[in-house]
Amino acid sequence: MSILVNKNTNVLVQGITGKEGSFHTQKCIEYGTKVIAGVTPFKGKTSFNDSVPVYNTIVEAKKEHRIDATMIFVPAGFAASGIIEAIEAEIPLIVCITEGIPVMDMLNVKAALNCSKSIMIGPNCPGIITADECKIGIMPGFIHKKGGVGVLSRSGTLTYEAVNQLTKAGLGETTCIGIGGDPIIGSPFITFLKKFEEDPETKAVVMIGEIGGTAEEEASEFVKNNMKKPVIGFIAGKTAPAGKRMGHAGAIISGGKGTASEKLKTLEKNGIHIADNPSVIAETAKKALNLF
Amino acid sequence: MDIHEYQAKELLNNHSIKTLRSILCHNGEETYRAYQTLAAPVVAVKAQVHAGGRGKGGGVKIAKSADEAKSIAEKMIGMNLITAQTGKEGKLVRKVLVEEGAEIIKEYYLSLTIDRKNAGVAFVLSAEGGTEIEEVSKNNPEKILTMSIKPLNGLKSFHILEMALFLGIEKSLYSEFSNLINLLYGAFIKEDMSMLEINPLILTSSNIFIPLDAKIILDDNASFRHPYFNDFIDEDEEEPLEVKAKSVGLNYIKLDGNVGCMVNGAGLAMATMDTIKEFGATPANFLDVGGTADAKRVETAFNILLSDKNVKGIFINIFGGIVKCDMVAEGVVTAAKNIGLKLPVVVRLEGTNADIAAKIIENSGMNFVSAISLADGATKISNIVNS
Numbered sequence: 001m002s003i004l005v006n007k008n009t010n011v012l013v014q015g016i017t018g019k020e021g022s023f024h025t026q027k028c029i030e031y032g033t034k035v036i037a038g039v040t041p042f043k044g045k046t047s048f049n050d051s052v053p054v055y056n057t058i059v060e061a062k063k064e065h066r067i068d069a070t071m072i073f074v075p076a077g078f079a080a081s082g083i084i085e086a087i088e089a090e091i092p093l094i095v096c097i098t099e100g101i102p103v104m105d106m107l108n109v110k111a112a113l114n115c116s117k118s119i120m121i122g123p124n125c126p127g128i129i130t131a132d133e134c135k136i137g138i139m140p141g142f143i144h145k146k147g148g149v150g151v152l153s154r155s156g157t158l159t160y161e162a163v164n165q166l167t168k169a170g171l172g173e174t175t176c177i178g179i180g181g182d183p184i185i186g187s188p189f190i191t192f193l194k195k196f197e198e199d200p201e202t203k204a205v206v207m208i209g210e211i212g213g214t215a216e217e218e219a220s221e222f223v224k225n226n227m228k229k230p231v232i233g234f235i236a237g238k239t240a241p242a243g244k245r246m247g248h249a250g251a252i253i254s255g256g257k258g259t260a261s262e263k264l265k266t267l268e269k270n271g272i273h274i275a276d277n278p279s280v281i282a283e284t285a286k287k288a289l290n291l292f
Numbered sequence: 293m294d295i296h297e298y299q300a301k302e303l304l305n306n307h308s309i310k311t312l313r314s315i316l317c318h319n320g321e322e323t324y325r326a327y328q329t330l331a332a333p334v335v336a337v338k339a340q341v342h343a344g345g346r347g348k349g350g351g352v353k354i355a356k357s358a359d360e361a362k363s364i365a366e367k368m369i370g371m372n373l374i375t376a377q378t379g380k381e382g383k384l385v386r387k388v389l390v391e392e393g394a395e396i397i398k399e400y401y402l403s404l405t406i407d408r409k410n411a412g413v414a415f416v417l418s419a420e421g422g423t424e425i426e427e428v429s430k431n432n433p434e435k436i437l438t439m440s441i442k443p444l445n446g447l448k449s450f451h452i453l454e455m456a457l458f459l460g461i462e463k464s465l466y467s468e469f470s471n472l473i474n475l476l477y478g479a480f481i482k483e484d485m486s487m488l489e490i491n492p493l494i495l496t497s498s499n500i501f502i503p504l505d506a507k508i509i510l511d512d513n514a515s516f517r518h519p520y521f522n523d524f525i526d527e528d529e530e531e532p533l534e535v536k537a538k539s540v541g542l543n544y545i546k547l548d549g550n551v552g553c554m555v556n557g558a559g560l561a562m563a564t565m566d567t568i569k570e571f572g573a574t575p576a577n578f579l580d581v582g583g584t585a586d587a588k589r590v591e592t593a594f595n596i597l598l599s600d601k602n603v604k605g606i607f608i609n610i611f612g613g614i615v616k617c618d619m620v621a622e623g624v625v626t627a628a629k630n631i632g633l634k635l636p637v638v639v640r641l642e643g644t645n646a647d648i649a650a651k652i653i654e655n656s657g658m659n660f661v662s663a664i665s666l667a668d669g670a671t672k673i674s675n676i677v678n679s
Contacts, residue, residue, distance in 0.1 A: 077516050102514035103406050104484050110411035111444040140613040140643060155559020157611040161666065164611075164642060181558065183408050210559055213408045236562040239547070239569045240578070243377070247543045247558025247580045250408070260566075277570045278563040279667035 002130035002175045003150070003195040003202070004093055004119070005069060009134050012061055012070040012091070013038045014082050016048050020097070021073035024138050025052070028071070031135040037061045058089040069093035071127065071136045079123065080105035083186075087116045094186065095136045096122035106184035113186060120186025124248065126156045126178035137178070139163075147172015149285055150196040152189050153208035154181050154215070154248070158236060158278065162206055165282035171289075174202045181248030183212070189219035197227045204230045204289050206281060207272070211237035212251045212258040220270035230288035233272040234281055235260045293510050294342040295524045298389045300488075300506035307479035309472065311503055314391035316340070323365035326390040327358040334393030337364045341383040342529040344507060345375035345424070351385065354393070361390060386528055394502065399492035400459055401425050401436075404480045406487075412440040413480060415451075415473075419459050421492035447477045465499060472501050484514030533596050540592045542581060549574025550677050552597035552606040552635075554590070556581050556613075564609045567666055573674035576603045581610075587623035587630075594627055598635070605636045607673040609666060612643020621649035625656040634659065636676045640669035 011028070015021040016038025025048065029035050037055060038048050044056035055061040058070070070091045074082035079098040086094045087109075101123050113120055121128055127137015131144040143160055145167045153159040159178050166173055177192055179185055189207060196202045205227075209216035216235060223231045238260040240246050242253040253259050268274055275284040295303075301311045315326035327335055339351035346352050351373045355361035365388050374382035399421030407414035417437045420428045428435055437458040441447050452470045461469050480488050487509040494504045515521040527535050537544035543558065547565075551573045555561035558580045565575035577600065581593050597603055610620050620641055628637065640663040641649040653662040661676075663669030 076513060100513045102484050102517075103486060103511050104481060104514065107406075107411055107413070107443040111442070114444075142644065153559070155557065155563075157555075157557025157613065158559030158563050160611045160613060161560055161563070161642070183406055184411050208559070210562060215408075218409075234563075236559050236566060239565040239575055240562055241545070241547065244545050244578075246545065246562050246578055251558065251562070277567045277667070278560075279567060279665060279670070 002133065003192065003199050004175060005128055005130050005134040005136060007032065007133040008034070009136075010034055010036045010066050010068045011134075011136055012036065012058065012065070012067045013073065014058070014070055014086065015073035015075070016040055016052070016054060017043050018073055018075075022048065024073070024097070025071075027141070028135050028137075031141040032132075033134050033136060036065050037067070058085050058091070062089055067091050069095060069136055072096040072098060074098060076100035076102070080109050083109050083120065084112050087112050087118050090116070091118060094118050094120040095125075095127050096120065096186065097125065097127060097138055098122070099124040101182065103182075103184055106182065109186070110184055119191060121177055122180040122186055124182045125180035125185075126159060128175065128177045130175045131173050139176070139178070143167055144176065145172040146174075148174060148201060148203035150174050150192075150199070150202040150205040151176035151208070152192050152205060153178050154210050154250070155208060155236065156181075158208055161278055162208055162234070162281045166206070166285065169282035169286060171282060171285055174199060181210075181250050183250040185250075188215050190222045193219060193222055193227060193231070197229055202229065204232060204285055206232045206234075206285055209233065209235045209263060210248065210251050211235070211240050211246065211253050211260050211263075212248075214258070216263045217266040220267045220272050223272060224270040231272050232275060232281065232285045232288050233267045234275040234278055235263045235267070236278070293512050293521065293525065294529070295508055295510060296340045296342065296526065297338065297506055298340055299524050300508040301503070303483060303508060304479060304503060304506060307475055307482070309475050309479065309503065310500070311506070312392050312394055314389050316387060317365060317390055318387050319369060320362040320366035323388065323390055324358045324362040327355065327361040330390065330392045332392035335361055336391045336393060337361055337368060338389045338391060339368050339373050339385040340387045340389055341373055341378070341385055342526070343373070343375050343377040343383055345377050346373065349373050349375035349378075351375065365390075383529070394494065394504070395497035396494045397497055398495040399504075400495075401428070401491050402476075402493045403487065403489040403491070404476060404485070407440045410440045410442070412442050413477070415439045415441065415455065417455055417459060421494070425491065441477070447474065465495070465501075468499070468501060484511040484518060485509065486511045533599055537579070537596050540589070542579065542589065542593055542596065544596055545578040546600060547575055547577050548602070549576045550602050550604040551673055552576050552579075552600065552603040554579050554581055554593050554597065554606065554608045556610045560609065560611060564607065564666065564670075567670040568607065568673065571667070571670040571674045573677050576600055587626045590623050591627035591630055594631055594633060598631070598633075603635065604677040605638070605673050607669055608637060608639045609669060610641050612641060612646065616644045617641040617649035618645040618652060621652040625652060625658065625660075628656070628658050628660070636661070638663050638669050638673040638676065640664070640666060
């Protein structure tokens with residue numbers, strides 16, 4: 001078991017012929033992901049690497065295939081249209097890797113998502129991976145190993161750091177999701193915490209947050225009220241100055257709100273096991289699972 | 293991206309939002325002529341810098357004659373304006389906005405921001421204008437109204453009515469107020485703003501609402517559909533190293549410590565800074581070299597780190613990911629040799645071929661130390677800079 005994706009997930013790639021899209025599609029296929037079709041405007045009736053059929057639109061692709069998930073590499077200026085195309089095609093899981101989508105576009109996407117049954121991950125994220133089964137995204141597959149910890153994060157490489165520690169500590173992972181580093185993202189931590197709580201194989205969840213917004217605080221309220229499984233938390237940005245955007249569009253302390261210390265206080269109060277620094281994430285997980 | 297008050301007002305004017313007549317000046321002489329051109333008995337001379345709280349810092353002054361305006365401008369231009377938002381080093385004033393005066397009946401606070409929680413646009417209003425809104429929010433939160441507009445539903449009359457009732461705006465002024473709110477909301481959406489703050493919004497003796505000040509932050513990501521964003525960039529207002537980094541696709545933010553950091557990925561970069569602090573040293577910067585840390589980018593990154601004279605040692609923390617670590621290690625060594633780097637460097641490379649990479653680092657003949665984990669690296673660099 002795992003959440004959202006597994007070895008049977010049929011994946012579509014939007015923007016499959018672009019530089020990033022083609023590179024990472026190949027990596028996903030090598031990992032074992034069932035990439036069944038791709039979409040690039042005006043490239044219909046061709047194929048990707050002589051194996052994956054390419055269509056002009058999702059509607060065309062849907063006539064030929066059952067699509068469970070889509071991975072989006074469409075450039076930022078067109079990404080919102082690509083996401084809404086996927087929503088209108090009723091694709092259950094939408095994973096948008098694209099970085100740099102304007103916030104106004106994401107407000108519209110969010111409104112469209114709220115009226116749909118689709119779940120969206122990202123944008124500006126590494127994607128989702130179920131260890132040894134299905135990788136939809138740009139994360140390095142080799143660091144992941146099947147195990148019992150679910151991972152949620154607003155970051156990219158910091159997630160790899162956590163996963164690497166969990167794997168080396170022998171804990172392994174069920175599913176890892178980068179929810180995205182933008183101010184407005186498809187789904188908050190809570191959407192996935194709910195699924196991890198229901199997944200029998202997931203024994204604990206690592207939640208990696210950062211400065212900016214209040215997503216971690218809201219997630220911790222949910223954990224307190226609805227979860228029995230231990231949740232381990234880390235917040236990046238204790239040393240970040242106010243008013244500066246720390247790389248991610250969403251990582252900014254504004255008007256004294258969204259600081260790491262404020263978040264950590266709320267998380268701790270709500271029973272999250274805090275990793276004081278990123279090098280002790282796996283150690284904290286072990287302690288939370290009473291494996292010491 | 294931040295823009296100046298005069299640019300913000302230009303944007304508002306483009307959306308039919310009236311502001312007071314004003315002229316941008318670069319020296320005393322221009323200011324003297326501006327006073328005469330405006331032909332107003334009283335003008336305000338306002339320092340144009342990317343920071344709020346200018347009034348308290350001496351960046352806004354009133355003049356009642358051309359000579360007075362000139363003398364104020366001459367003192368203001370070239371001064372280092374220190375406000376609550378500039379930090380202790382302040383900001384050099386290079387230009388001033390000379391604006392006609394107005395008879396103020398009432399001051400309000402009004403801002404629009406992105407409401408991250410509700411995925412909407414939030415209006416924040418208060419009848420306590422002209423003061424610091426953070427203070428009002430702390431001491432009298434009941435005097436602030438926050439109203440989130442859902443993009444699908446849009447801004448409707450009932451929203452505006454609620455705002456007007458909260459602010460105590462009379463019926464006779466309602467249509468004027470409603471018109472302004474609609475125009476502001478339209479401008480906010482149309483121009484891809486992240487923030488629009490008007491403090492104060494004034495009601496003049498001729499019963500007109502006018503933004504006396506305007507602070508706008510534009511969403512950089514939307515610059516592809518607003519070519520004018522580029523014309524609004526004022527590199528004088530930015531940290532020169534940050535500008536240089538940006539031009540080569542690096543993300544750099546200068547801080548106060550002495551450990552130069554080079555990391556791939558924004559989250560890991562922040563986490564690395566935190567870890568350095570946890571282990572007893574202080575980070576000199578945030579630097580994200582991006583997903584592909586090749587020799588060329590690393591070389592530019594080194595040069596940027598070295599421009600900061602406080603840096604006593606460098607910590608490189610790269611999570612290899614898709615790129616192999618030995619390739620990154622070779623890039624780091626080549627870059628360091630190219631620029632003749634002398635400072636001690638702790639290198640932690642994780643991912644495929646991390647062991648080969650560690651050997652390349654140890655055998656480089658440079659002042660390099662290899663680390664096996666984030667904690668190991670942070671300990672080593674802290675020991676080096678603290679000894």
